[in-house]
Amino acid sequence: MPDRPDVIVVGNGALGLFTARALAATAGARVSLVGPAQRPGGASAAAGAMLGCFGEVTKDTFATEAGRAKFEIGLLADERWPAVLDELAETAADEGQRLHHVPSTHVVLNGCGGPLDSLNYDAVVDALGKYRRPWREVGVDRIPGYHPRPDGRALRALHMSGEGAVDGNQVIGLLEERLRRSGVRIHDESVEEVVVRAGAVAGVRLRGGEVLEAEQVVVAAGSRTVELLRTALDPGEVQPMLSGVGVALVTQRTHGPSFETVVRTPNRGGACGLHLVPLGEGREYIGATNLLSPRPQTLGTIGTASAILDQVARQLDETASAHTIVQWRVGNRPVSLDGFPLVGWTSVPGLYVLSGTYRDGFHAAPALAAHAAAELAGSPGLFGPVFAPGRTPIRSWGVEESVEEYALHMTSLWFELGGRVPSQISSGALTDNYREEARSLYRRTGIEVGMGPDVLACLTGARDPAALTVLLRYLRAAGLAEQPVAAR
Template identity: 45%
Template sequence: MSATIEKPDVRPAQADVLIVGNGALGLFLARELSAAGAGSVVVVGPADRSSGGSQAAGAMMGCFAEATSESLRTQPARTRFELGVAAHERWPAVLAALQEHAPGGRPLLTAPETHVVLNSIGAELDNVNLAAIINALTEYGKPWQECDPHDIPGFNPRTDTRALRAILLPEEGAVDARAVLTALQADLLASGVTLLDASVRTLLGDSDSVTGAELDDGHVIEAGKVVVAAGALSESVLKTLIPDLDLVPTFAGLGFAMIARRTGGEPFRSVVRTPNRGFACGLHVVPQADGTEYYGATNRLVDEVGSTTWMADVRFLAQYSMQQLDERAASHEVVRWLAGNRPVTLDGFPLIGWLPRAGLYLMSGTYRDGFHCAPLLAAHVANELQGKPGLIDPIFQPTRRPVATRTVEGSIQEYVEHNLAGWFETGAQAAPQLTTRQIADYYRNMATQFYERVGTDYALGPDILWYAQGSLVGGRRVARYLRRLQPAAAGTGAL
């Protein structure tokens, strides 16, 4: 991929639009701007996209398969959900246009459909979220059907983790994320966009406006507009110009996945996945363009963006892929390990909009479906940059107050359910006399104590609560932000 990046001696000193970040969002935006003839466009980002989310993504084109009991419960959540529904419609045209640049001419769309399985190893949350998926499909009039788990090509779990039920979503599949990024890059170079293999050290500007950026080696690019699309690092890039910027905080959701070559048995021909559960996007397998299979993915909120992979995560993914997806996976050959960071916002909603410096725009916070939403977000941002009407709801403005979608009681209950799902999936052991209700009470107490200590009535999603509970750094950051929101709130203790 790096062979296609501009050489240092042709680096431009000016751009009409400078995009900081070369993940799916940055590249799709560059493509929209170039198609609209919006002047010179420069994209800056390291060629290996180290620690970025897009290069590690399973790139499931899922919106209905991602639905949970929260998705349609409130109007803001529904608005967020419909972003995915609208994004989905853009993909056929995007893929048709990019296919000519696909590596080896292989199809970018690697799976046309998804099977969601309800298996015997999860917890109540699986049932709840499968019901939410079916309700959403029904409400939006999308096709789906029950199917016999035995008929799913490639699906061959162990008996004790077999699927009890499965549904087919014939209109939701997956693309090969890495092949799409390569094709996008080729498409951009062909249309005259400059891609620089570098990092931005600091944004440049004054208290009124942004004027450009300085790269790691001191090279300066002046720009009329700067779009920060640096994934989980976006906030730190912005703070180089506006140290006291009041953004909804973003955390890094570090995910691990594996790409494996099958050594026997029938290959998967669709995405096969569980519903979202255990603070993550469910266990899934995604066929890749070259015939390999992507097994994913873990999700841990961490203090720093990085690419660490823990043994526990390797075990999690390998063991559960063998148990829940295909027994033969034990003898597959792992050809690539992937680690990347999802940009996770405190309220779970994307950060899309102008910032308080003229010409400065933020495009991030897309969490677990940013690859899927990228073409729509790119079209929206390209419009906004050109002074045309936007395409999405203004609810995603980055300097908003955090969007509220739950009560504290609901947040605690959700946290308990995710922990129970994790508890049973990982086969955690408790003393035989300990009941499920007692395990639930243990988690309920932990969450209740967190809310009492912080003294907030802003209710967090289960993953943020898990992080704030488990990391002192994370807990303090969340607590500081929530106390700033509610200065009058009196918690019972420090964090």
């Protein structure tokens, strides 16, 4: 079949698009990209598209070898983005556009959260110094557009000239145009099944029943990745995946000076930091919440919407309530059980995985795509197999460390969202309550491996028992949780 592709890439978010781009650059490679054009619930289409790994640093980034390896993928992406931006700028000019790129970021530390904010802010400063990246401490009154309420003002702020953002939706459109020019076939379809024949991958089955055939398939389907992999792999071969549901909005400024840089807080309790990305002509992206869910969501909630509206008015721009809401965005970040990427070959020959990037997918995409393209061509990738998709969960914490981390994150989140503790009660009592909540979950489930605070928050507040059932089934099969008494 002359039109048969060499590789099918499933997923048309940033990872899928960049991977198709890298594969198409390989001499003679025929590539098909499959994904619904509207990208419902996709992380990339909803993202603020910040380009940087230092603003995402936390106190735990370098605590494990896996954390360091994940950070270094971000450094590899940093090296590639200048050339990517030049390439996209050329395509934009051909299309009568101007590529939107914000070249720098301010990180602000205010008193609206808890001690976690300070710990992560200091970690950002330490990492910038360690890697000798340009930055400087600045006065908070020197940040263009920044006008918080007095009780939400920053106490410290830094400026990073090497980290910024792009308009994620513009970049998606420009990448698609470049793919069309390079001969990549784009299918506006959803994939229902990875087809395996004679023990090897044979293609994918679309929702309408059509089968696209190829000897190599890359599954870069975001939060749907593990769901698709279950159609081809044995149960439990790949760890469960959760959806980090984020709600953001785009506003149109009605008055006052616009923001000129990305302005963000450090990462916060169970989530990324509050951030604002200027999109040009008075449009501003404001994000984003993070609530782990067992299933992808396409609609936000009143609670998440009200939280972000309150936070932006208090912490970034107290005139924000007068601005026009242009668009609400909801996206699902792909979150593996251990919080690290799923990258590499599976046990089925020809089946490759590229997902689990959580908050780093857009920024890391050029590096991960180059790594995947090299491995698909039979060459060494950019890094080793530390994030192989068939691994058992990477252990970042012991159980008691996980309990303490959960209590720290949830206490910080309580105050970030405006919670109050009566004056006669110490905030330590609140922290103790969260400790007991986490310990109770571990006792009830028999889980013996420490999990991230965001995963614990999902499980302690799970409205859908199926989420806990799937996770426990996997952990018990992997020997990471005790079997119930009746099964022993």
